[in-house]
Amino acid sequence: xxxxxxxxxxxxxxxxxxxxxxxxxxxxxxxxxxxxxxxxxxxxxxxxxxxxxxxxxxxxxxxxxxxxxxxxxxxxxxxxxxxxxxxxxxxxxxxxxxxxxxxxxxxxxxxxxxxxxxxxxxxxxxxxxxxxxxxxxxxxxxxxxxxxxxxxxxxxxxxxxxxxxxxxxxxxxxxxxxxxxxxxxxxxxxxxxxxxxxxxxxxxxxxxxxxxxxxxxxxxxxxxxxxxxxxxxxxxxxxxxxxxxxxxxxxxxxxxxxxxxxx
Amino acid sequence: xxxxxxxxxxxxxxxxxxxxxxxxxxxxxxxxxxxxxxxxxxxxxxxxxxxxxxxxxxxxxxxxxxxxxxxxxxxxxxxxxxxxxxxxxxxxxxxxxxxxxxxxxxxxxxxxxxxxxxxxxxxxxxxxxxxxxxxxxxxxxxxxxxxxxx
Ligand SMILES: Cc1cc2nc3c(=O)[nH]c(=O)nc-3n(C[C@H](O)[C@H](O)[C@H](O)COP(=O)(O)OP(=O)(O)OC[C@H]3O[C@@H](n4cnc5c(N)ncnc54)[C@H](O)[C@@H]3O)c2cc1C
Ligand code: FES
Ligand code: FES
Numbered sequence: 001x002x003x004x005x006x007x008x009x010x011x012x013x014x015x016x017x018x019x020x021x022x023x024x025x026x027x028x029x030x031x032x033x034x035x036x037x038x039x040x041x042x043x044x045x046x047x048x049x050x051x052x053x054x055x056x057x058x059x060x061x062x063x064x065x066x067x068x069x070x071x072x073x074x075x076x077x078x079x080x081x082x083x084x085x086x087x088x089x090x091x092x093x094x095x096x097x098x099x100x101x102x103x104x105x106x107x108x109x110x111x112x113x114x115x116x117x118x119x120x121x122x123x124x125x126x127x128x129x130x131x132x133x134x135x136x137x138x139x140x141x142x143x144x145x146x147x148x149x150x151x152x153x154x155x156x157x158x159x160x161x162x163x164x165x166x167x168x169x170x171x172x173x174x175x176x177x178x179x180x181x182x183x184x185x186x187x188x189x190x191x192x193x194x195x196x197x198x199x200x201x202x203x204x205x206x207x208x209x210x211x212x213x214x215x216x217x218x219x220x221x222x223x224x225x226x227x228x229x230x231x232x233x234x235x236x237x238x239x240x241x242x243x244x245x246x247x248x249x250x251x252x253x254x255x256x257x258x259x260x261x262x263x
Numbered sequence: 264x265x266x267x268x269x270x271x272x273x274x275x276x277x278x279x280x281x282x283x284x285x286x287x288x289x290x291x292x293x294x295x296x297x298x299x300x301x302x303x304x305x306x307x308x309x310x311x312x313x314x315x316x317x318x319x320x321x322x323x324x325x326x327x328x329x330x331x332x333x334x335x336x337x338x339x340x341x342x343x344x345x346x347x348x349x350x351x352x353x354x355x356x357x358x359x360x361x362x363x364x365x366x367x368x369x370x371x372x373x374x375x376x377x378x379x380x381x382x383x384x385x386x387x388x389x390x391x392x393x394x395x396x397x398x399x400x401x402x403x404x405x406x407x408x409x410x411x412x413x
Contacts, residue, residue: 002282007264007326033304033322036284045281049327072316097390099310099317099368175305175389 030108067107271338355400
């Protein structure tokens, strides 16, 4: 049971934004997968489910995903299976089970900025933007830096420019949180390389990205690139793995992502 | 609050607290097949169908099922019994606490996937944990069930 004093099904995002910024202790209710674990008392629970924010729409240049879209709807969506080498669908596969993924939302995932997330590194590598009711369209990378805490996530916009994308993760067991996850995406001839669950938040490996610029990908280049990533990023310990282990695994995952490519 | 919904094909109005999850509400209304195991979204014991697709009732706010269709194993008696024969034949069940949730996922998979590969089956079933059986008997039972009824 969550402690929700008042429950409101809003009729617009601006109404949600207004409540969020005027009522102390109010919260947007995504799928509530994580919200329920916080044991927090919610004075006003804001439900967006009447707003039709559960659509996945393809335009000429982008794919837009409404904030209330479930992770399972993303995983099984034909448009997303046919774009980005299916990486946004693949990264869902180990998130507990289909029954949880049917409930938790992309809006809650983005708003939560979870460092363990399997989804955020992929969205970052794809150069996604977040559309907020108050602040408008911002890049996911800026959003992840912690700005716009009291805003409503309306949708995610992903440009269709990435030609080659690969997502890799390593876990102690199939549906546990990742010990580390890595994504590479090639767009307009340039690579984006993102590593998450370090266990700190996902981050781009910019030195590696610069190293890969203009290079033809061979086993040797991939090996060198992977080592650059492991050296430029910091890793930490938690119950799932040590910093040392993460650093070692990072080399293997990045190499596999680069030369194993789009599996 | 009051929530108008459909459970096993019957229109019902559930009275609940704003923050009550569906697993608790269903049990209060007598749908005792719905088990609460971890109550944190990890074990799959509380699996029901939301509009025909498996969902965790311990994570689904009752308020969210307004106007939606809920199915529990009480509404699937015949099919569930058919599947239970396969479980018994393979000695797949021990304490049986995980079985209603497991069966709801299997019956949904039968509808959603055509000729699934082993990996697809594994992925579909990954959210249903069993602390007794080690999964071998359950997997045999569901594969044989799919061969006959899939
Ligand atoms: C048991 C369990 C295991 C998990 N394992 C993994 C895993 O291995 N890998 C992984 O990537 N993820 C994992 N997750 C996280 C999951 O994928 C979701 O990211 C998470 O549950 C948040 O989504 P939600 O819809 O449940 O959001 P909620 O819990 O409803 O909300 C999360 C936060 O975001 C806010 N919020 C929600 N929607 C909006 C919005 N539209 N605008 C503004 N703010 C909003 C809420 O107020 C809250 O602060 C796990 C979750 C659970 C419950
Ligand atoms: S009781 Fe719902 S997932 Fe465990
Ligand atoms: S048979 Fe006991 S938990 Fe599965």
